[in-house]
Amino acid sequence: MLSGEGYLICNALLCGCALPLGGKLAGLPAPQRGRLLLAAGIGGIAALAGLWMPGCSLLSLPVCVWLSFGRNGRAACLRCTVTTLCASLMIGGAMWALMERGIGTGGALGLSIALTLFFYLLASLLPSTLCEVRQVEIGVGEHSVLLPAMVDSGNLLRDPVTALPVLVIPLRAAFLLYPDAEKIDALTSLPVGFRLLHVHTAAGNAMLPLFRPDRCWLYLNGQRQETRLMAAVAGPEYRGTQALVPLCALGE
Numbered sequence: 001m002l003s004g005e006g007y008l009i010c011n012a013l014l015c016g017c018a019l020p021l022g023g024k025l026a027g028l029p030a031p032q033r034g035r036l037l038l039a040a041g042i043g044g045i046a047a048l049a050g051l052w053m054p055g056c057s058l059l060s061l062p063v064c065v066w067l068s069f070g071r072n073g074r075a076a077c078l079r080c081t082v083t084t085l086c087a088s089l090m091i092g093g094a095m096w097a098l099m100e101r102g103i104g105t106g107g108a109l110g111l112s113i114a115l116t117l118f119f120y121l122l123a124s125l126l127p128s129t130l131c132e133v134r135q136v137e138i139g140v141g142e143h144s145v146l147l148p149a150m151v152d153s154g155n156l157l158r159d160p161v162t163a164l165p166v167l168v169i170p171l172r173a174a175f176l177l178y179p180d181a182e183k184i185d186a187l188t189s190l191p192v193g194f195r196l197l198h199v200h201t202a203a204g205n206a207m208l209p210l211f212r213p214d215r216c217w218l219y220l221n222g223q224r225q226e227t228r229l230m231a232a233v234a235g236p237e238y239r240g241t242q243a244l245v246p247l248c249a250l251g252e
Contacts, residue, residue, distance in 0.1 A: 001184075006044065006105075006109055006224070007047070007051075007192075008044040008047070008048045008053055009044065009050055010044075010105070010109055011043060011044045011047035011048070011150050011195070012040045012043060012044025012045075012047075012065065013044075013056075013065060013109065013113065014043075014088070014091050014092060014095070014109075014113075015042075015043030015044060015045075015047075015088070015110070016036060016037070016039075016040035017029060017062060017087075017112075017113055017116040017117075018084055018087040018088040018116070019039055019040070019043075019065070019068050019084055020036065020085075020120060021083075021084075021087040021091075021116055021120050022065070022080055022081075022083040022085070022086070022087040022088075023068065023069055023080055023083075023084070023121055023236065024086025024120055024123045024124065025083040025086070025087065026036065026069075026076065026079045026080040026081055026082075026083040026084075027079075027135070027219050028069050028076055028080055028224070029223055029224060031068035031070075033113075034066050035067050037064075037067055038067055039063075039067040039068045039223050040064075041213075042060055042063060042064055042067070043057070043060055043061075046059070046060035048248040051155035057100050059162060060082050061081060061084065061085060061088070062077070064084075065077050065080050065081045065084055073137060073138065073144070074166075074178060075144075075146035075223075076137075076146075076219070080120055087116070087119075089171070090115075090119075091112050091115070092112075092246070094115055095108045095109060095111075095112040096111045098111055098112065099220055100108075104172055104230045107201075109130055110113070112140060121249055130166075134215070134221040135147065135148055135149050135218075136149040136167065136217070136219070136243045136245060137215075137216070137217045137219070138167075138169070138173075138213040138214075138215065138216045138217075138231060139213060139214055139215035140177040140211075140213055140214050141214060143176065143177050143178075143179065144177075144215070145173050145176045145177055145206055147169060147170075147173055147241065147242065147243040148199055148243070149218070149239055149242060149243040149244075149245045150243070150244060150245065151245050151246075151247055152243045152244040152245060152246065152247070155168065155244050155245070155246040155247070156246065156248075157232065158199070159197065159210065161188075162212070162230060164212075164228055164229055165229055165230070165248050165249040166197065166210070166229065166230045166231070166232050166244055166246065167216070167229045167230065167231045167232070167244065167245040167246065167249065168208075168231075168232050168233075168234050168243065168244045168247055169233060169234065169244075170233075170234055170240060170241060170242075170243075171184065171185055171233055171234060171235070171236055171238070174241070175200065175235045177213075184233055185209065185233065185235060185236060187207055187209070193211050193212075194209045194210065194211050195209075195210055195211075196208070196209065196210065197209075197210040197232050197251040199232070204227070204233070205207060208232040208233060208234065208235070209233040210229055210230055210231070210232050210233075211230070211233075212230050212231070213229065213231050216228065216229045216231075218245065218249070227249055228247045229249055
């Protein structure tokens with residue numbers, strides 16, 4: 001039977017393991033050490049408080065995730081909250097199962113931490129299956145949108161004015177960035193800040209509305225990479241949700 005201090009330390013260690021693993025599975029860079037230690041301490045205290053007020057641990061999870069990964073934005077934290085919850089359930093379940101088999105608390109804790117380290121290393125060694133998250137986040141003013149992204153080697157578009165690679169986004173995403181715009185796809189009355197880009201596709205020639213985002217990040221192989229891109233808005237015939245990222249943008 002653990003004392004109060006032992007219970008707090010045990011849960012703080014488990015929280016300190018679950019957060020980096022959850023971040024890795026969400027495709028985010030490792031948290032800063034100081035932030036991780038603070039979040040782990042809060043997680044341990046919340047677990048101890050949960051003995052008297054059930055639900056404290058679950059309520060503290062978004063707080064711990066935000067402390068550790070808040071610099072990556074709200075959408076990334078929301079995604080990381082889900083993966084960290086899964087990591088926490090796995091680690092806690094493993095420790096409980098080991099203790100049920102007669103292994104002492106210290107041994108069960110050590111084996112659970114070792115299991116977490118194994119999965120973290122596995123996620124690092126196999127990015128294509130576990131941690132490679134291809135997403136793009138673009139922002140205009142106070143508005144931003146996070147989109148699933150596909151690196152499209154066939155997208156060779158470049159803006160002739162700035163020479164920057166051109167990201168292609170769905171029309172619905174453009175309306176989220178410009179909620180006051182009425183007709184982004186109306187080529188004769190584009191919103192302020194837009195111009196037209198002539199493109200040639202397999203279906204023929206087309207004119208796409210083009211703008212320059214204030215902010216643009218790619219999430220690739222667990223890293224948040226700031227990128228300079230122009231963004232073209234696909235026509236209403238494109239009903240997908242993915243942003244088409246030009247391969248050359250990965251080196252920008």
